[in-house]
Amino acid sequence: MAPDSTSPSTVTDAAHPSHDHGKARAALIVGALGVVFGDIGTSPLYALRETFLHDTSLAPTPDHVLGVLSTLFWAVTLTVTIKYVTLIMRADNKGEGGVLALATLGTHGLNGKGRRIRVGITLLAVIGLALFYGDAIITPAVTVLSAVEGLSAVAPAFEAYVVPLALVILVALFMLQSRGTADVGRLFGPVMLVWFIVLGVLGAWQIAKNPSVLRAINPLYAADLIADQGLGIFWAFGSIVLAVTGAEALYADMGHFGRRPIRTAWLSLVMPGLLLNYFGQGALIIENPALIRQVFFELVPQDYIIFLVALATFASVIASQAVITGVFSLTRQAIQLGYLPRMAIQHTSETTIGQIYIPRVNWILMMGVVALVVGFGSSGALAGAYGLAVTGAMLVDAALAMAVAILVWKWRWQVAALVFGLLAVPDLAFFIANALKIPDGGWLPLVVASLVYFTITTWRLGRRMVATEMSEGTLPLRQFLERMERAPDRVAGTAVFLTADASHTPAAFLHNLKHNKVLHERIIMLQVETMDVPRVPEANRVEVERLGKGFHTVVARYGFTEQPDVPEALRACRPHGIAYDEMETSFFLGRETLVPSQHSKLGKWRRDWFISLSHSASATKTFFRIPPNRAIELGNQIQI
Template sequence: MFCFNILPEDCSETTIFATLLLAFQSLGIVYGDIGTSPLYVFSGIFDTPPTDSRDVIGILSLIIWSITIVPLVKYVLIVIKADDNGEGGTLALYSLLARHSGLVIHGETRKDDLTIGNYDAVSISSNKDKPNFIKRSKKVQIVLLILVMLGASLVLGDGLLTPAISVISAVEGMEVQAPNLEKAVVPLSCVIIVLLFMGQQYGTDKVSKCFAPIIFLWLVSIALIGIWNITVHPRVMRAYNPYYMFDYFTRNGHRGFEVLGGVLLALTGVEALYADIGHFNRRAIELSFTPMVYPPLVLVYMGQAARIIDDPTVVSNTFWLTIPQTGFIYWFIFILAILATIIASQSLISATFTVTHQAMRLDCFPKVKVVHTSSHHRGQIYIPETNLTTAFGVAVASVMLITTFLLTIVIHAVWKFHKVFSIAFLSIFALIDGAFLSSTLQKIPDGGWFTLAFALVVASVMGIWKWGTTLRVEYELKNKIKLDDLFMDDEYSGTTSSENENNSSASNKISNVNLQDEAITSTVITSTTITIRQSQRKQLRLLGSGLEVQRLPGIGLFYQDSGLGVPLTFSHFIQHLPAVPETLIFISIRPVAVPYVGEEDRLVVRKVRQYAGIYKVIARYGYMEPISQSHDFIRNLIEVIRTIDPEQNSLKPEAKPEDQAITYVLSRQKIVPGASNWMREMALRFFVFLINNSREPHSNWKIPSEDNIDVGMAIPL
């Protein structure tokens, strides 16, 4: 079967059908915002009825070319190709740049996750490559981080305003047929928004299946209405000629520049289009916009312009005064508009979920509970003193410009295109985005201040959280220790031998690794046909005091975040209580970028060679899986340890987890702000406040409370 480039490489009928189905479902999530813009664009542009038909044609030309250049060319054809493991948005761009520049996001590299998925913290920059300008300059890294946090904050602000402006614009339609219901607009809008948020628990996948047919019907309806209106003044179709756009600027001067803020309303939702690709995929977005979204938008705006030329007074409520006033048709469109604007809100709610989740993964946001409702795709207000459309425009234009700057760097640093292409992209789209932003910034006193204030507050929270988290990681790295720093090297037990069965077999994989500068050689074994037994230290004595460390029956799990060296919790614990279980495990919980992890890939167990009964463990979980450290997990862990270390006498084959003493040791760190200037101290105190009010990572790991020990320790920063 012949395949177009836009379709997946696997061109089976099943794959094509699945992609087309996703493209249809994307209508219900991605395009609700931009699809409902015709409700308020022309009314937001014209304060008074226009007296010159050339102005209407010129503005229509601006709208058409803006929709063509920004959503279609910039986002659908270029920007969405810069996804990070299937996710979009400004934070995804930062993660993409960081990995390709060799920057470590979480304080460690995670090469063992390459067998499961391209986890965000894995750097794909070779050590042999010359460091790019991002890697070489700390200032550039800080500027990039500030830009992406501001962009993410603006998307959150956009999500705050979208339900208000979209739903209210639709509900206002009942005023045309029933003027006495004017006072019910705001209360009814509030009820609709509350119901919308109550429906989020059912997940993007289920919501999109319900919403997609509605948006499809909405797009078909506005296209038909547009065609019906175009017949009133067919000459509006000449607005496709960009001459009328430039003619409008020439004749109106500064007034023409101010109009750009209203034209920008036709582009609302473009950033959601990019951020929501994680809920679907890139090809689904490409397939859906051009044939199903772009034509209806152009037709409806043409139809509205034709009616304005015929009767300029309709600008007071353009959409509702340019649809058939026949009772059944009017109220059918009214109900459809209400449903469509609910969906418009959903697109930004989905984008807000994506941004929040990405921010947490990049350590830029406090931990909150995230419930994934789809195993196939990760990514699934009334302010009386504020001009909502103006505040809305500032958010949209700002995010568009930030995306342009970041993608300019991606084109050169990630896609490896010549600088000429980056400069060309920046020259074209920064000029366009900058013009839109400049136009909206003129109206900051009229409402634009709200978006900027909200974004600055959120960005400040993200910045302080990122800064504090970085300080904490740096402290752990600086104070990282190895077991030889804790125990004396004076007693050994065991024998040395080696058995190798079918050593040349491709299925047998064994490699020596250095555990992040621990100076502890371990063995990673993924096949059970190789057994290694070497001299091991079973008896432990504390270095310095010589105090003997008692080995108690049972299993002890010491949890650590970074996976580097020995957990600080263990060092703190052993100095105060010199006793450890016979089976001692340093464990890291690692989320990976796939929905589920097979049991064969769940555990990576590294046996610390010099010490008997001590292991390093990585437990990997997909984003759809609940993290569980219950007895079933312990049972699987014991089986793996027995496989790689059959000489471990403390783990008998007949022993069951429920019959053994199992201790889960978790860290409860207390940040202690050090003596410094008052600004730094205040920032640290706010960071502590965020920690105290954020969700504990292990709160839903199903750890038996009776077996849990919290080890408190002070972290001076």
């Protein structure tokens, strides 16, 4: 979703003089506030409250409050600031972040060696991707519900309207996705800027009344709490982790804004605002433990609660939008890398690259979120389901980052294991804590992640079997040309055959030759290849080779964040001597008809699911933007 092949911060440095550079950097920082920090920025709505309310043995006593605040402070410092902001954000794949970018960066460091390590990295990427979807379906529900629940702090009579109002907000948000977020996005940054300032001011106001709460910065308070609770501390960890959910977004969204604006926003505004608010809530709980149920909204006088509810609702909608946008972005990357079947992707902006909308994903996500809101009914009930997928994804990120440190940064493996092993300790503790919540809803993200994992692995295995089946009986293209003693009749125009391997004769070409017994004057074997980088420079877009007898091979390369465009690729061939004229070109596409086999290597469940996925995949001509009136599909039956 990044606008070009260079990190945005780098572009700013090169393209603007110094007096404009500050404005551009400030714009990136404000923009990052609206996209990157929505999830972690709305955690004060529920994180501290749930630590004392969600079936933990902690009472809101001063010692327990200080212990929780100390644990929370160091969790944010170690997990977010040191692990993600300082270390993992160094592992950018041409400016892009996220689990798939991290995995492709790691495999690229293998330089074609270490098959077992490559398989392990790919497996971690699939697990991380599956966990991301498990988290994404919960985040909009819990953030919007927690914000709207502030109405009950205004008047208890409003409690009956919380779920209906949350549903209206969420459904409207999903309905608006097809229109794009370019216009609304301009408001996101300023609103979140106000949000974090308000968080900090409200927290500082309460801290000023009870400054002794700042003693919690001392890690000994966390140690005392852990020693006091013993194994029971894991129940508290299951809620404290809510304060760091969304940390992975700092890395995943790096391609949007660049490393430096995200780091600057976190260190200068977001982290201070969050911690001040948490400590302010702690000071208020120590002063009046009875206020804990809606402690966030109790930070302001009664007359101003409605304004804080409105601002919190805006912030929760922005957090939900950021998650939805992230789902679209990661889904496109997964499709490009072959993890998921092709889906219709709509570009909602003519000027901003990366503004995309995937209808099928949008409606599936909306149905899941609506079901969660209706089924659980409150953010407190959903807190049991929240966290397991996030902490699992954090562990995956730590493992992949360690691989990158060894393979790409050339760290000694002992050093990498020590650094990332120590940083993974809090993640592991949080993961174990959230595993204890499986009966209370923690099963939900596991079920979603398991379904996604089953889908991804089934699709990859099935496509590999189909590719093997289709490659049987094909000849190397050069060998075919050598054997072609008497050329069939030639007709005017250009024929383009899409193929997975431009060096071999595709099945569609052989079918066309067998049944029509003619060849076009110019024949192009076109292979669209997805590279393990986010974007491919235009200078490297196509590779053209002339084979003689009117035959050419073209390899069009795209990054995993780019949308393949076959006509665009053919136009890029003009400097190589191929003049593309759409009205004189026919596109021949293979269309596989999958026939169930009684003895499928996939097994019955996987076989049927793979066939269903194949039927639901977008048409090749649509996905590759081939003009439908110039496309000819030739069928081929394959037993699976």
